Amino acid sequence: MTSRVVVAGATGNLGGRVVRSLIERGATVRGLVRASSKPEAIRDLADRGVETITVDLADQSAVIQALAGASVVVSVLQGLGDVIVGTQTRLVQAAIDAGVPRFIPSDYAADFTKLDDAENRNFGYRREFHRYLDSAPISTTSVLNGMFMDILQYGMPLLDFKARSVSYWGEADQMLDFTTMDDVGAYTAEAALDDAAPAVLRIAGDQQSPLQLAALATEVLGETFTLQYMGSTDEMAAAIQSVRTANPSSETEEFPRFQQMQYLHNMFTGRAKLKPLDKDRYPRMKWTTVRQLLAHRGG
């Protein structure tokens, strides 16, 4: 029987990749979009064979209708607490009312199940949502993938192409988890079509320490990348706190500086490390490595 998958957030960066991978795997896909979604993004979905339904996720009866007949709802929504806790809770309640048996929450992160709520604001929202989800009468699967590997291309301090440096806090041999957005999209599609998927699936397309990252960039890009020690992880936590306190207005932003530092802090302490991995669950998956990503950049 063909799986009918409903994707909330289908117009997004990751959502588009999940949709593409679902279609490649023969699923029937319905994308929930909103009246304010970009018309070209909706057209693009329709061109790819996705049935798009324009619906306000606050309108419970309309959402229940939109979810009718689905075998799974995949959330790829992005936002702060109002979306991650509020909108997703309403989406799950509608899924239950529509008789949908499975739900995939918009997690796609480092292993926030091992953290405290206060260690990362955006992960705190996910942890709060999971406290509701744990008692909801619906089967759920979280995909946890570490940092999107694509972000390494943006020229952040962790891999600074201009300064030719790799900045780190704590230990230079702390292993860090990376997965490309394409691989997360493909794996999420596999999980959506896998009725036996467990509650949590942990993946990392590649794992590299700052030490290895500097050596790899040097080798692949043909220029020497140096390691820059920035301080201990405790010093980093203190710096995050002072950046956050000094910029109260950034609390309403999705990715302010303190938030970006929190993601890195969770990685450098190793507390959100993904282990053990479920990479081999779907034989069709082919994983992109950091070496391949850098080689592509190097041309």
Ligand SMILES: NC(=O)c1ccc[n+]([C@@H]2O[C@H](COP(=O)([O-])OP(=O)(O)OC[C@H]3O[C@@H](n4cnc5c(N)ncnc54)[C@H](OP(=O)(O)O)[C@@H]3O)[C@@H](O)[C@H]2O)c1
């Ligand atoms: N691990 C990592 O390094 C990493 C990095 C980035 C993101 N992520 C995660 O990946 C997931 C998806 O992120 P993304 O980058 O793909 O986000 P994105 O490109 O901003 O897309 C967000 C999607 O959510 C929809 N949306 C947001 N609020 C909504 C609402 N109230 N009602 C209905 N639709 C709403 C948007 O619809 P419109 O088109 O209408 O705006 C869009 O389709 C999130 O869980 C995010 O945290 C992880």
